[in-house]
Amino acid sequence: MRVPSYTSAQPKVPQQKRGERRVTELLEAAETVIAHIGYEAATMSAIAERAGAAIGSLYQFFPNKACITQALRTEYAKQFDHMYAKLAEEARTLDREALVSRLIDLTVRFVDTHPALPALLDAPQSTRAPIAIRKVLRERFTALLLAHSPRISKSKALRLGTVTLHLIKTLNQLYVELPPQERRKIVQEFKMILLSYFNARIKPGPSGGVRK
């Protein structure tokens, strides 16, 4: 495949309401097309057609395939982050076990409501969201842990957050490729992993969190 030489071209940002509509239409089209036939097989013209737009209109806003995929990933990441932002609010009132449980359950729900996720996880690195976005996510998780266990250091929280994020990513990967009847068990398994990891790593018991 011809790989564009520029690493990551910026999408042109729309200036009119009409343009914004187009962009969301195009992103939705990209989502369904990619979800349906995968990243590799998804072509720019298929995306344009699905959006009811001309190929030229697509290129107006997204100079290449990696770019629109990246935009879609960014959108997903933002929604992911937003979801956990809500959880952060209640983090300090939660039992550690409940926190872990909520964390995992939210993830699973996210997978279930974002049809293109499997295909996006399968897409090449060149389509990943920009570093800034990923940093936001890491910090969200860091903040979440700090809210729940205020006594750990910032750097430790960062490390825990990074690892937690990747564990959740792993769960996603596993979850989407598993037959439905095995999913429940894996979810349980990951709750156990996270919980025992936290218990081992945040020694003095749930310093935050309400005992019942």
Added chain:
Amino acid sequence: MRVPSYTSAQPKVPQQKRGERRVTELLEAAETVIAHIGYEAATMSAIAERAGAAIGSLYQFFPNKACITQALRTEYAKQFDHMYAKLAEEARTLDREALVSRLIDLTVRFVDTHPALPALLDAPQSTRAPIAIRKVLRERFTALLLAHSPRISKSKALRLGTVTLHLIKTLNQLYVELPPQERRKIVQEFKMILLSYFNARIKPGPSGGVRK
């Protein structure tokens, strides 16, 4: 990209010594090319050229790009499995903590000695090793756990093995994308994850394994 309609064509197996040499040359070439420029950018002609072979010779043995990548993955998987086969022998003599430590250390060494691994992990699903190979790996890990803790049930060992395998895969992904100075810490972190997971999941303490 044009995606071949056939799901997964078989490579033609060489019949002469000359052919076997060619195949290993081609696989080595594929390894270095893919490691160097990534799966997407790697073209069949680049691989052939690197191997000092004509494009026709390449297609003699590997009918398409997914196929040769799959073959490379299969080779990697076999080496991976072989590595853990050795560990299985000493598994019952090892402390649980030592077992986990060896498990992780081996993984890291594997990453360091297999340059194409990052690119392969980034390659699309269509290039994954056949199910049979993956099954072998799962069973290797299952056997490993059973050797170490004979008292757990087969099905439980299977679940633990599957999860362990995926945790190790996660470590790989994280490891390759991290700057070297952060790698040590992540390695430590994953040892802790695995160990605390085992301790939580295999309750009665190290049933196998020698106490010191």
Added chain:
DNA sequence: GAGGAATGTGAGGATTCCCTCGTGTATCAT
């Protein structure tokens, strides 16, 4: 309502890549 900017359009150029195929050479069995 005039002018400029943003957006829409789609045929087609330019590339690139995958893969075939006809032909030539090595290898091996008998």
Added chain:
DNA sequence: ATGATACACGAGGGAATCCTCACATTCCTC
């Protein structure tokens, strides 16, 4: 040696994609 089979070669067909570009249309501003 001789036939048969495996392997080597590489120019080029075929196919598909990416992306441009010149021109239409809509929108907004003053």
